[in-house]
Amino acid sequence: MHVDLIESLRCPHPHADGWLVASADVVVDRRIVHGTVGCPICGAEWAITEGALHIIDPSSLGRSALSHPIADPGDVRADALRTAALLDMRDATGVVLLAGASAYAADALASLTGVLVLVVNPPAGVARAHSRLYVRDALPFGVGSMRGARLDGAHATDAWLESASRAVLRGGRVIAPVSCSVPPALCELARDAHEWVAEVRVAASGLVPLRRG
Numbered sequence: 567m568h569v570d571l572i573e574s575l576r577c578p579h580p581h582a583d584g585w586l587v588a589s590a591d592v593v594v595d596r597r598i599v600h601g602t603v604g605c606p607i608c609g610a611e612w613a614i615t616e617g618a619l620h621i622i623d624p625s626s627l628g629r630s631a632l633s634h635p636i637a638d639p640g641d642v643r644a645d646a647l648r649t650a651a652l653l654d655m656r657d658a659t660g661v662v663l664l665a666g667a668s669a670y671a672a673d674a675l676a677s678l679t680g681v682l683v684l685v686v687n688p689p690a691g692v693a694r695a696h697s698r699l700y701v702r703d704a705l706p707f708g709v710g711s712m713r714g715a716r717l718d719g720a721h722a723t724d725a726w727l728e729s730a731s732r733a734v735l736r737g738g739r740v741i742a743p744v745s746c747s748v749p750p751a752l753c754e755l756a757r758d759a760h761e762w763v764a765e766v767r768v769a770a771s772g773l774v775p776l777r778r779g
């Protein structure tokens with residue numbers, strides 16, 4: 567988990583929105599390899615092991631969420647190019663979130679664009695060089711903390727889409743399977759037989775970080 571992502575995390579428990587705090591035991595290239603993330607409000611703590619933040623045990627996601635046929639390297643690069651184009655990534659700023667099987671494109675997308683990639687519930691053994699998070703039901707991120715997001719079929723639910731719409735900044739884009747409908751906060755830009763891409767038009771409200779001028 568990259569240290570720059572810690573301030574974007576929010577406690578998944580039902581209480582007032584608040585930042586989480588991290589305690590790092592091993593840090594390599596600004597990535598917390600081993601450590602702990604905790605909530606000062608409710609006292610919950612979660613482990614970071616081998617670079618992945620475990621809000622849930624990955625094994626509890628079941629085989630259907632984590633298994634995916636090994637993708638052909640050429641297909642992976644084409645998928646990364648498509649993701650970069652649909653998310654309008656003309657520069658290397660911000661964080662892009664890839665959920666589930668979308669994580670297969672993480673390496674190619676990062677080398678193609680230079681952007682910081684965060685993968686959520688990736689298939690086993692995939693995208694291990696990137697910040698990883700295992701979580702159930704929704705994304706625990708603050709408003710406007712991501713530049714773009716791509717969800718796969720296992721994450722095509724109202725709760726995941728609603729949390730992705732909050733996490734992506736206004737003007738950023740979300741890609742999701744056509745099996746789910748576009749939430750009200752998003753404006754559809756295009757779709758094919760498999761996915762739609764939509765832009766965040768309505769900024770949600772949330773915590774505003776105070777910074778020195």
Ligand SMILES: [Zn+2]
Nearest residue numbers: 577579605608
């Ligand atoms: Zn909490």
